[in-house]
Amino acid sequence: MTLQLASRLGTVKPAATMAAKLVVDRLRATGKTIVDFTIGEPDFPTPDHIVAGGISALSTGKTRYTAPGGIQPLREAIAQKLLRENGLHFSPDEIVVGAGAKQIIYSALGATLNPDDEVIVPAPYWVSYPDIVSLHGGVPIIVSCGVETGFKLTPAALERAITPRTRWLILNSPGNPTGAVYTRAELEGLAAVLRAHPHVWVMTDEIYEHFVYGGAEHVSLLSAASDLGPRTLIVNGMSKAYAMTGWRVGYGAGPLKLVKAITLLSAQTTSCVTTVSQIAATIALNGSQACVEEAVALFHQRRDRMIALLGGIPGLMCSPPDGAFYAFPSVSGLIGAVTPQGKTLVSDLDVTLYFLEHAGVAAIDGNAYGAPSYLRMSFATSIEQIEFGCNALKKAAEACTFPLSKNTEQSDA
Known part of the structure; x- marks a missing residue:
């Protein structure tokens, strides 16, 4: 007998962030180096005094x-x-x-x-x-x-x-x-x-x-x-x-x-x-809330560095976010571009996959958030990873070309 699932499950998609993390983990397991800008969690451990309190609770039953x-x-x-x-x-x-x-x-x-x-x-x-x-x-x-x-x-x-x-x-x-x-x-x-x-x-x-x-x-x-x-x-x-x-x-x-x-x-x-x-x-x-204040200062530095680097990537436009720890660049400037492999990028998902496959950088397409032509990129990672990843994105973007009609449109704008 075939198991019949509830019809309401048909309206639900896997969470994009978790799905992206699974892809990153799978690629890393094959030996590929992937810079992960997908996951929305701090990259540092829980502060020591909080962990110590948890350990104490366990040890005292x-x-x-x-x-x-x-x-x-x-x-x-x-x-x-x-x-x-x-x-x-x-x-x-x-x-x-x-x-x-x-x-x-x-x-x-x-x-x-x-x-x-x-x-x-x-x-x-x-x-x-x-x-x-x-x-x-x-x-x-x-x-x-x-x-x-x-x-x-x-x-x-x-x-x-x-x-x-x-x-x-x-x-x-x-x-x-x-x-x-x-x-x-x-x-x-x-x-x-x-x-x-x-x-x-x-x-x-x-x-x-x-x-x-x-x-x-x-x-x-x-x-x-x-x-x-x-x-x-x-x-x-x-x-x-x-x-x-x-x-x-x-x-x-x-x-x-x-x-x-x-x-x-x-x-x-x-x-x-x-x-x-x-x-x-x-x-x-x-x-003490000092650990929170330190985290905010760290993310502020990372935000500024990522926004500065994204500004130098052809086809991307990104204003500094006022909060959270995500950059949300528009990739509309890359829509219509042709990759070195001959594929035309027709959507933000295409751009995301191109960056993953040929730059080794994982981001999440904006369509998952109800905003086509954007990418979500977490800066909850080290400055070194931000610099490495953004430089790889820049090289991948610079390798793309535009059809003559697109170049003409841009020059007329």
């Missing part, structure tokens, strides 16, 4: 189940963090801990979406947002936000997207893949629209909040519009700021009814987050 919503000390530490860093008041009961921020997002949508409910997803978007919506029977409403708006949703575009079936708006600032950071004024503009539509809830993903550069400042939506608190879920976690991707600790802060619903789903899925991970996360939040 703290290895049993916890409450599904998270241990009390961690939820208290999260509440203190939100007050200290964001000026937001939450009680520990209004906070739920999950196995990564992704589980919080998944459970929140699972607890609130009915078939054909709509969720507004600004594009470019993190690859999992639309798929998680679809898995729960919802309809992702993709709103394209181009470079002309800084890859950010405008009040007018939000107003046009809202219908009576809209249940959620998902905001991500600093954003993956673009690094876009919403200003206080921009958030206030969106909030003005949302006030006219009280049936729309807001999920604000702030996982990259610490990684802002230059004059940019992270502002939480509720800091700009506290009156939206009764219908807002803040999503965050430990993965990026504390280099704890494998520990799998995320959290949500929001209205008690929603937090209880997410906790109920956690009790029936993961039961709880690993005890030792929760203890380590508590230590991370309550301890």
